[in-house]
Amino acid sequence: MKCAVCDQASPKFFMNKNGYDLYRCSGCGLIFVWPLPKDFAEIYSQDYFSGASQGFGYADYNADKKPMLSAWLKYLALIEKLLPNKGRLLDVGAATGFFMCLAKERGWQVNGVEISDFAARSGRKAGLEIFTGTLENAPFAEESFDLITMWDVVEHLPQPREFFSRASRLLKKGGVIVINTPDAGSILAGLLGKRWHLIVPPEHLHYFNLNSLSLLLSKTGFKILQHGKIGKKFTLHYVVKFIENRFSRRGFFSSQIAKNKFLKKIAIPINTRDNFFVLAKKV
Secondary structure, X not given: OEOOOOOOEOOEEXXXXXXXXXXXXXXXXXXXXXXXOOOHHHHOXXXXXXXXXXXXXXXXXXXXHHHXXXXXXXXXXXXXXXXXXXXXXXXXXXXXXXXXHHHHHOOOEEEEEEOOHHXXXXXXXXXXXXXXXXXXXXOOOOOOEEEEEEEOOHHHOOOHXXXXXXXXXXXXXXXXXXXXXXXXXXXXXXXXXXXXXXXXXXXXXXXXXXXXXXXXXXXXXXXXXXXXXXXXXXXXXXXXXXXXXXXXXXXXXXXXXXXXXXXXXXXXXEOOOOEEEEEEEEO
């Protein structure tokens, strides 16, 4: 057992949650699940995108993502300052293609990769090119993309170094990768410690801070250009379902909201500053 980022052996035991052991690297601060679950891909079933009855995922993925439109527009504005001519975009963890549609409307040529066949098929029905599988086995030519986006994806990866090495090969020289992920180095994560709400194995397998993610990107051929924190809006339904899953899983309040058209439309701006984004360039 060693750290997936800095290769330091003998990380310190951090905690056990949901039957999984987590360790913290004393070198770069990466927190990770060990041993890795062999069947982690199985959690991304239809229920993950429509129901979340197992304690993680979305009550209704497309509805839950609509309030995040403003955050994605901010990301695209930052990206398009670096890549004003746009070009070819690969969205990894594309789900049903919500972000792909937005980027396509702005003039990007879009492709997607999604591990869930249910979500990928939904996107393909909408006319999007989404490959079912992982980035490592996706059939794309090297140096064929100008931009790779990863929205809340890196924390799910079983082998992050192999992933970023593949991403580097797929990008043209000077291409950009954009990552958004929970921040294990945030004030909130530090205050909550083992009670931090984003520690949810087997959904999340690796928990990065800026230092560990920067080191991983440097080792795989990237240079960070910008990083920061952008808040999102969440549906009331999503927030209540999230809370219920972590405390009761009974689903009474979320089911009542789901029946009410007015309550389903309510969106709540939330920025607990325990998520961060990184824009990095292939060098």
